Amino acid sequence: MVSSKELLPRESLLWIFAAQFVALLPQFTQLPLWVAFAWAFAVYWRLEVFRGRRDLPGRTLRLAVIVLTITGLALSYRHWFALEPMIALLAISFTLKNLELVSRRDAFVSLLLAYFVSATLFVQEQTIPYALYGLLCVWVITAALAAQLGSSSARPRRALGISVRLLAQATPLMVLLFLALPRLGPLWSVPQDTSAGRTGVSDSMAPGDFTELSKSTKPTLRISFDGPIPPPEQRYWRGLVYSEFDGRTWRQGFGVDPHNGGRVYWKTGERLLPQMGPRYRYQVIQEASRSPWLFALAQPASETQGVGETADDRLVKRTPVYSRFAYEVRSWPRETLQAPVSLSNAERRLNLQLPSFGNNRTREWMASLRNQGLSAESVSTQLLAHFNSAFTYTLKPPALGADSVDEFLFASQQGFCEHFAGSYVFAMRAAGIPARVVAGYQGGEWVSGEEYLLVREYDAHAWAEIWFDGRGWQRVDPTAAVAPERVRNGLESAAGEEFLQESFFPLHRIGVLSKLRLKWDMINYRWYQTVVSFDADRQQNYLRRLLGEVSPLRMALLFAVPTLIILLGIGLWIARSANGRKLPPAERLYQRFCQRMARVGVRRRPGEAPQDYARRIASEKPQLADYANAVTAAFEQAAYGGDSSAQKTLRKLLRWHFWLRRTATDSRELVGL
Structure with a gap:
């Protein structure tokens, strides 16, 4: 049995529910909907118990609830041993605790769980708004803990004030621990449920895919350089290589995808690098994509832990990018690398692969060029000239049928980057020239305030690479033959009125709002650089600068x-x-009044009575006479008459100074009040 002293009063119970709601609110948008209904039901049941209308659930009902919970989790998630189902399990356990919330000990356990639930907020995002909301959660949960001390502590103003003081006292220690405590891996670095939707460039490309990405303004890469910055026409951030075509969709294919037979160099020095220094050194901060591929310029190498280089000139991460990820890159110019003499038979077959049927008109055209004995460079020149003759670059290309390449090259002649790159590679392969599609991002917006390049999702781009014997793989961008401004100046310049036309609120067309958005991105960039990415290496460097030797x-x-x-x-x-x-409340309030009067030049003398002091204030500072008389009258009624309303009036007089501001003849009289 729980003693009456240990039972939870109504005010404490409401504080617990408020803390639970604040901690769970962001999770309701991520967790299955039934979890929110389960919390609402548990709160309703506990309130009914408090009102005496129901009893606490017995063993049979509790077992039934547990079985239903496990069944719901099993149906909601495919993979149990991942982060998201574990968060859901924590949230539902936290919710069901309400069904046995009886004593102060139960309240204490529930509120400690609330801290853990609020910490899971940062699994999805580590941005400034989430950090501010996390502080709000900690403030409310701490206030709920303070409210358990007694009925007077449960008053909102009292509980929230205690919480502020406790957090203020803990802040210096928190900062010290953040800077000096050995860094552990963040909670969000563990595997998550990979069934969730992905963002950004996909592992396949079909007509219309990149057109959809052109509608999004979400940031995807932030790139800062240590040294020279590549010109706009060289900013090709490659991430995937598509080598397999089924007549409609391009895919990575066997031997290209690192998880499907592709070779990856995971250790520094495993891949032979040129003796001369790299052309570009830079750091990339990549947004969460839930995919393992990273983005960099051609010929990249990275010493960041968990990042490897593929045989086809890309970077990949051992695990999918579940949250913002920073990695260092060095890139060499291709001319400094020794090109392989020829492709292996397997690579040649892979990069000449075509479906056995379809797009006959393109095949016949390329066969005629091949029969003329033209070189790979000449075939490419004729194909690019065909693009340049009458094609239109548009974000709203017409739909294509089964023979998509033929329809694009000889009928519609309107398309986006994936149309140009896909049809170019198909045609080059039909001419017997090894070719492949490369996908990633092109360009970016230079942010001069923080000196970094901001790449958004609408910068997604596809281009081609063809093989030249003795020179290796060479980049060819068919889109540049039709819309060279896309490469030099970005998508907005090339697309014109079509750019973000379907956007509900086109910020890019409102100069002030566009600048504010860029400023906000700069703040987020600095937040990530100084707080979120403060890992063990950065900590060691900071401590060495501070201490000299750790x-x-x-x-x-x-x-x-x-x-x-x-x-x-x-x-x-x-x-x-x-x-x-040690002083009564009225005496403490009157002391504050005396201190304020001393700041304006009228100090109270030892042993001076309140009335005498008020008269002297009126004599020396006539403009404060009414105020001093009001405070003195309220003090005497509160201190000697036991009038609680007079004490409230005295507190109000000391808190607000609207009357003083209206009546003072010299604003300097109010300094310090």
Whole structure:
């Protein structure tokens, strides 16, 4: 049995529900809908128990609820041993705790769970708004803990005030631990449910895919350079290579995808790099894509842990990119690398593969060029000239039928980058020239305030590479033959009025809002650089700059000195507060009034009675006479007459100064009030 002292009063119960709601609210958008209904049902049942209309659930009902919960989780998630189902399990356990919420001990356990649930907020996002909401969660949960101290502590103003003071006292220690405590892997670095939707460039390409990406303004890459910056026509951020075509869709194919037979160099030095230095050194911050491929310029190499280089000139990560990920890259110019003498038979077959039927007109045209004995470069020149003759670059290309290449090359002649790249590679292969489609991003917007390149989803692009004996793979961008401004100036310049035409609120057309959006991205970039990506390496570099040498003695001093200062400050504050509490509330309020009058030049004399002090204030500062008389009258009624309403009036007089601002003849009289 629980004693009456341990039972939860109504105010404490409501505070617990408020803390639960704040912690679970962002999760309701990520978790299955039935979890929100389960929480609402548990809260309803517990309120009915408080009102005496129902009893706490018995063992049979609790077992039934557990079985239903496990069944719901099993039906909602394909993979149990992933992060998202574990968060759902924590949330539902947290929810069901309400069905046995009886004592203060139960409340304490529930609120501790609330801290963990609010921490899972950062699994999905680590942005500034999420951080601010996380602080709100901690504030409310701490206030709910303070509300368990008693009925007076449950008042909203009292509980929230206690929470603010506790968090303010904990902030210096939190900052110290953030800077000096050994860094562990973040919660969001563990595997997540891969069944969730992906964003950005996909592992396949069909007509219309990149057109959809052109409608999104979401940032995808932020790139900062250590040294020279590539010109716009060289900003090709390659991420995937499509080598397999089924007549409609391009895919990576066997031997290209690292998870499907493709070779990856995971260790530095495993791949032979040129002796001369790289042309570009840069850091890429990539947004979550739930895919393992990364984006970089041609001929990349990275020493970032968990990043490898593929045989077809790309970077990949061991695990999918579930959250923002930063990696260092070096890129060499292709002319500094020794090109292979020829393709292997397997690579040649892969990059000449075509369906056995379809697009006959294109095949016949390319066969005629091949029979003329033209070189690969001449065939490419004729094909690009055909594009340049009458084709239109558009974000709204017409739909294509079964023979999509023939229809595009000889009928519609309107398309986006995937139409040009796909048809070009098909035609080159039909001419017997190894070719492949490369997908990624092209261009980017330079952010001068923070010196980085911002690449958005609408910068998604597809281009081609063809094989030249003795020179290796060479980039060819068929889109540039039709719309060269797309490469030089970006999609907005090439698409004109079509750019983000379907956007509900076109920020890019409102100069002020566009600049504000860019400023906000700069703030987020700095937030990620200084807080989110503060990993073990950055911490060690910071400590070396601060201490010179990271040794146990210096680390102990780093912890000890701030801790002693903080403890000394808290001790002085407690001592001062204890001395102040010896006086009755009315006396403390009147002391504050005297301190304010002293700041404007009328200090109270030892032993001076309140009425005498008020008369002297009126004599020396006539403009404060009415105010001093009002405060003195309220103080005497509260201190000597026991009038609680007079004490409230006195507190209000000391809190608000609207009357003073209206009546003071010299604004300098109000300094310090």
